Amino acid sequence: MRRAGKVLLAALGFVLLGTGPATGQDSSWTLFPSHGQESATPIIQRGKEVFQNLCSGCHGPVIKNASPGIGATMPGTDALAAKYKGAKPAMLEERTDLTPQFIKIFVRNGVSVMPRFRKTELSDADMEALSAYLTRNNKP
Amino acid sequence: MKIPPGVSAGDFADAIKQFEDAVGKEWVFTSDEDVALYRDAYSPFWGEADELVASAAVAPDTVEQVQKVVRIANHYKIPIYPVSTGKDLGYGGSAPTYSGSVVLDLKRMNRILEVNEQNAYALVEPGVSYFDLYRYIQEKGIKLWVDVPDPGWGSPIGNSLDRGGGYLTALYRNHFDSHCGMEVVLANGELMRTGMGAMPGAQTWQQYKSGFGPWIDGMFSQSNFGVVTKMGFWLLPQPDAYLSGTVMVPKHEDLIPMIDILNWLENTNCTTGMPFLGSPLLSRGGPLSAGGPPPDAELTALLAKPIATTLNELDAYAQKKGVGFFSCTLSFYGAAEANAANWEFAKEKFSAIPGAKFVDGQSYKLPLTDEQKGNVNVPLFGIPSLRMFSIGARSEANPTPGNGHIWFAPIIPRTGEAIFEANRVFTDAAKELNLPVPSFSLPTCYWERGFIYLFGFPITHDIEANKRNRAAFDRLVQIAAQHGWGEYRTAPAHQASVMDTYSFNNHALLHFHETVKDAIDPNGILSAGRYGIWPKHLREAKG
Ligand SMILES: Cc1cc2nc3c(=O)[nH]c(=O)nc-3n(C[C@H](O)[C@H](O)[C@H](O)COP(=O)(O)OP(=O)(O)OC[C@H]3O[C@@H](n4cnc5c(N)ncnc54)[C@H](O)[C@@H]3O)c2cc1C
Numbered sequence: 001m002r003r004a005g006k007v008l009l010a011a012l013g014f015v016l017l018g019t020g021p022a023t024g025q026d027s028s029w030t031l032f033p034s035h036g037q038e039s040a041t042p043i044i045q046r047g048k049e050v051f052q053n054l055c056s057g058c059h060g061p062v063i064k065n066a067s068p069g070i071g072a073t074m075p076g077t078d079a080l081a082a083k084y085k086g087a088k089p090a091m092l093e094e095r096t097d098l099t100p101q102f103i104k105i106f107v108r109n110g111v112s113v114m115p116r117f118r119k120t121e122l123s124d125a126d127m128e129a130l131s132a133y134l135t136r137n138n139k140p
Numbered sequence: 141m142k143i144p145p146g147v148s149a150g151d152f153a154d155a156i157k158q159f160e161d162a163v164g165k166e167w168v169f170t171s172d173e174d175v176a177l178y179r180d181a182y183s184p185f186w187g188e189a190d191e192l193v194a195s196a197a198v199a200p201d202t203v204e205q206v207q208k209v210v211r212i213a214n215h216y217k218i219p220i221y222p223v224s225t226g227k228d229l230g231y232g233g234s235a236p237t238y239s240g241s242v243v244l245d246l247k248r249m250n251r252i253l254e255v256n257e258q259n260a261y262a263l264v265e266p267g268v269s270y271f272d273l274y275r276y277i278q279e280k281g282i283k284l285w286v287d288v289p290d291p292g293w294g295s296p297i298g299n300s301l302d303r304g305g306g307y308l309t310a311l312y313r314n315h316f317d318s319h320c321g322m323e324v325v326l327a328n329g330e331l332m333r334t335g336m337g338a339m340p341g342a343q344t345w346q347q348y349k350s351g352f353g354p355w356i357d358g359m360f361s362q363s364n365f366g367v368v369t370k371m372g373f374w375l376l377p378q379p380d381a382y383l384s385g386t387v388m389v390p391k392h393e394d395l396i397p398m399i400d401i402l403n404w405l406e407n408t409n410c411t412t413g414m415p416f417l418g419s420p421l422l423s424r425g426g427p428l429s430a431g432g433p434p435p436d437a438e439l440t441a442l443l444a445k446p447i448a449t450t451l452n453e454l455d456a457y458a459q460k461k462g463v464g465f466f467s468c469t470l471s472f473y474g475a476a477e478a479n480a481a482n483w484e485f486a487k488e489k490f491s492a493i494p495g496a497k498f499v500d501g502q503s504y505k506l507p508l509t510d511e512q513k514g515n516v517n518v519p520l521f522g523i524p525s526l527r528m529f530s531i532g533a534r535s536e537a538n539p540t541p542g543n544g545h546i547w548f549a550p551i552i553p554r555t556g557e558a559i560f561e562a563n564r565v566f567t568d569a570a571k572e573l574n575l576p577v578p579s580f581s582l583p584t585c586y587w588e589r590g591f592i593y594l595f596g597f598p599i600t601h602d603i604e605a606n607k608r609n610r611a612a613f614d615r616l617v618q619i620a621a622q623h624g625w626g627e628y629r630t631a632p633a634h635q636a637s638v639m640d641t642y643s644f645n646n647h648a649l650l651h652f653h654e655t656v657k658d659a660i661d662p663n664g665i666l667s668a669g670r671y672g673i674w675p676k677h678l679r680e681a682k683g
Contacts, residue, residue, distance in 0.1 A: 053271075057292070057526030058533075063514060073530035079541070082534045108177060112541045113532040115181035115229060119174060120167075120199045120247035120267075 040136070047133025050126045051093065054117065059092045076114065096138050100131035141170050142195040144219050144240040146677075152195075155216040159198045159242075162208035167248070169197040178226070178243050180233030182544030182599045184606050184613075184633045192235045192632055194221070197243040203323070203331065203369045209244060210367060210665070211329035217663045220244045221670075222367045224266035224298030227291065230546050230596075230631065231302055237632040238668035238678070244367065253370065254346075257282045261320060261346040263372045266297040270524040284375040285522030287312035292524020297371045301361050303629055305586040307519045309412040309473055312376050313586060316361050321345040323370035324360055327661035332366070346372035362629065363653070364667035365660055376522065381476035384413070384501030385483045387490045388420055388464025391455045394493050395466045396556030401489050402468055403554055406588050410482050413471025413520070417582040420464040421454060447579040448564065464497060466582075471520070476505065531596070545596035546633070548616050550625040552583060552591050559583065561623070562593065569619045573612045592628055610634075617641060632669070639672025654679065 040048060051059075058076035081090035089095055104127060110116040122130070143152050160168045169175055178194040185191040198220075200206045213220045219241040226234030226245060236243060250267035255277060262273060262284075270292040277284055287306035289299050300315035312318045321335040335351035336342040349355070360366050389398050405411045422443075435443060439457060442450050458465045470486055472479035483500075490496045504512055508521055518525045534541040552558045563580055570577045583591035595616075597609050614637045617627060621641035630638045642649055653673045657664070664675020674682065 054293075057271075058529055073527045073535075075527060075529035075533040078530060079534035082536050082539060108173075110181050112534060113182075113529050113544050115227070115233065115544075116177050116179070118177040118197075118226065118234065118245065118247070119169065120245050121225075 041132075043129050043132045044136050046126070047129035047131070047136075050122065050130045051133055054122060055092065055130075058114070061091060079112065092134055095134065098131075098134050098138070100128075100135065103127075103131045103134055141172075142175070142193070142240060144195045144242065145238075147216065147218055151216045152218065155212055155218050156196065158212045159196075159209055162212065163198055163200045163205050167199040167201070169199075178234045178245075180229075180235035182229050182233060182546060182631075183235065184546055184597075184599055184610050184631065186543065186599065186601055186603075186606065188603055188606075190239075192232075192237060192239045194236055194243045195240045197245050199245040199248050201248045203249075203325065206244070206246070206249075206325050206367055206369055207329045207331060210325050210327065213242065213665045214327055214329065214663055218242055218665060219668050220665055221667050222246060222266075224301070224368075225269050225293065225295040226298070227294045228298065228302055229291075229544060231629060232632045235632075236667070237635065237670045241668065246367075246369075249369070252276050255280070255282055255284065255375075256346065257284060259347055260284055260375045260377050261372055262286070262296075262375055263321075263346055263370060264296055265370060266295060266368065268297070269293050269295050270299075274522070274524050283378040285378055286373075286375055286524075287315065287318065288519050288522060288524040289315065290519060290528035291526045292519075293526065296373050297368055300371065300373070301368060303361050307414050307517075308376055308522060310406065310414075310588040312374065313414055315373075316358075318374045319357070319371050320347065320349045320374055321370075321372040322357055322360060322368055324366035324368050326366050327663065327666050331369075346374075359656065362671045364670040364673055365656065366666065376473075379473040379506055381479055381506055382413075382471065382473055382502065382504045382521070383476070383479035383483055384469055384471040384503075385486070386418075386467050386469045386499045386501055387487070388467045388497045388499070389490075389493050390459050390465055390495040390497075392451045392465050393556075394496075395559060397493050398466060398468055398490065398496075399554065399556040399559070401486075401492070402470075405470070405486050405489060410485055411470040412473055415471070415585040416469040417585065418467040418469065419580065419582065420467055421458045422580055443579065446567070446577070448567070459495075469501060471501075476503075479503075532598070542598040542600050544599045546599060546613070546631040547629075548593075548595040548597060548613055549628050549630070550593050550617075550620040551587070551628050552593065552625050554589060554591050558591065562625070565619060565623055566593075566595075566616075569616055573615055575612060587628075635670065636672040 058074065060074055060077065062074045062077050063072050077090045084090065088097070092098070107117050107122065107127060143149055156168060156170060175194050175196060178197055180192065183191055198209050200209055210220070219238050221236035221241040222244040223234045224246050226247060234243060234245070246266035248267055249265040250272060251265045252262065252268055252273060253265065254263040264273065270286060270288045273286050273296065274288070277286065285308065287308040289304045289306045296315065300319050303316045305315060306313045321337045322333065323337065324332050324334065326332060334357050335345060336348050337345040338351055360368055387398065389395070402415055406415070442453055442457060455465065470483070472482050487498050502516065508516065513523065532541055532545055552562050559582065566581065567577050581593065583593045586592055597613055600606060610633060613634055617634060617637055618641065620626070626641055627638045639650055650672065657673055658676045661675060664677055668675055668678055
């Protein structure tokens with residue numbers, strides 16, 4: 001089938017998926033879930049804030065035992081779970097193999113439906129802090 | 141470094157220097173790497189020579205800086221393209237409509253100037269996102285709700301200027317309609333306030349929309365007539381309670397009276413939340429699948445045929461199994477007792493349809509507890525989220541995700557008849573365009589007086605596929621227009637072709653826009669081409 005062939009099928013999904021008041025359940029729900037209680041240096045602390053403000057809306061923890069629907073999803077974490085199938089943690093905050101270069105490539109280029117971030121949204125200094133946070137548990 | 145079309149390298153270098161003096165060197169972006177951050181992540185021209193890209197970006201922090209930048213651009217005739225949060229994904233992202241323009245990135249102007257609880261409004265700058273406003277209100281314990289669209293990192297100003305929508309009650313979910321008062325920098329750098337704001341010391345800028353004389357606010361939405369630097373928005377005082385309920389009707393033709401009753405209930409303010417249409421029957425693993433139980437062999441066989449030929453058989457199946465053919469979920473925001481009474485009244489009205497069944501939905505005393513927030517689609521409660529990205533992101537069900545989407549989004553009449561007609565038309569169109577034939581599609585109910593279909597066209601990094609999709613999109617625009625249905629909003633790639641369908645009396649409306657454009661922006665520096673409005677020199681160049 002030609003690739004254009006996906007169009008209206010996808011459309012039907014869009015029409016429906018956006019709808020419906022119901023969905024999901026998670027007793028630990030917060031808008032920007034914090035993760036871990038590590039004592040942090042200022043740059044790691046700043047990186048954590050950046051992560052919570054810009055990333056955790058998609059890369060936060062998945063809602064457990066959720067009934068299907070948009071409210072039950074965590075798009076970035078779900079995507080990485082589907083990609084790595086358990087070979088790596090789906091939560092970016094649990095990874096120990098990320099490098100600053102790798103993080104920068106994704107943040108400044110985007111991937112799939114995730115757009116790139118401009119410097120007015122995420123300055124170079126905050127980019128560095130974000131990298132410090134996401135690489136904090138890497139083994140030397 | 142890319143240079144804007146029609147501008148000499150020398151003039152551009154001088155202008156960049158002056159931009160730097162105006163906003164600070166670090167907030168003028170000219171390197172390829174930095175400018176590439178302004179590419180539209182969901183561009184249907186991705187990787188083609190025609191991709192709409194910026195030449196540079198300038199990020200002012202104050203209104204005075206915006207005025208300076210606009211004056212410099214006007215002096216050197218440099219095309220500029222203002223964005224607020226620049227997250228218009230699916231409708232252009234942060235890239236300009238006229239390739240080579242300098243993006244005027246207003247993200248740094250992120251001050252919440254006022255949130256007034258007594259009169260339920262906010263006054264904000266362009267860079268304030270829905271998340272920012274929500275957090276501010278939460279932190280201060282203010283009992284007001286913001287009507288948020290998806291995704292929550294967009295801005296009240298950017299979203300409303302593109303005439304986006306959200307999910308609360310009708311008064312709020314049309315974001316442009318719920319604004320009250322603007323501040324605008326015009327192409328010559330002059331600062332103007334609209335509505336009551338035109339009166340120095342006005343006390344009601346955010347309380348009375350139209351001020352005195354012609355009410356011109358609409359001219360700054362889906363247009364290129366000014367740079368908006370402040371806007372007021374009406375907010376919803378936190379309601380007492382929320383209730384939802386679903387009506388299901390047994391036969392396909394019941395859709396017609398169901399919609400008529402829905403309209404009556406909405407237009408008399410019996411139900412105030414955004415309604416959602418569905419089909420319990422077709423959701424059963426069928427074309428409208430949203431995770432319902434899998435279809436049995438009989439339904440699978442029926443769904444394999446074109447739906448237009450099996451409607452009566454589907455009716456019989458639905459009746460045999462006791463499944464609703466169509467459904468409508470209503471929601472009520474208000475006093476708990478009033479919500480319950482309104483739902484009872486709605487049931488009474490829908491009971492005019494033989495066989496209508498009802499399911500009580502969620503019922504909450506507001507505000508929601510954290511636990512309850514985990515059970516709901518949060519934007520329906522004024523809480524911003526990014527979860528809607530799951531519609532295109534990689535998942536178990538979608539292992540090879542695309543690169544975003546653009547929306548084909550026609551407005552059709554708010555009747556059941558129109559839904560059937562649209563399905564006939566778009567089914568035929570899909571066949572003509574060699575697209576998969578949709579069995580049945582239901583519109584969304586964002587606007588209280590017209591339905592809107594939202595068909596997502598996937599964006600890929602395959603140039604040929606994108607070309608085919610663009611051609612199919614433009615053809616759908618024409619087909620819709622032949623039936624009197626127009627797009628409510630569209631991506632820059634299709635703005636001219638959509639504007640072309642609004643052609644009553646030899647394009648009188650577009651001629652009016654062009655006359656205004658030439659009068660208030662004679663050098664044509666602001667957002668050239670946005671929504672099909674080109675300045676004189678570029679109209680002439682295009683012949
Ligand atoms: C998964 C998904 C779901 C979506 N769901 C919705 C939804 O529910 N509702 C909805 O409305 N949209 C939706 N969108 C579309 C889009 O993401 C939002 O509308 C978003 O809010 C628009 O981006 P923004 O707010 O950053 O506006 P911006 O990108 O800042 O602005 C949009 C345009 O308005 C003009 N503009 C902006 N600011 C100014 C200014 N200050 N002066 C002059 N002109 C200006 C510019 O031309 C700009 O390109 C969705 C997108 C995706 C990807």
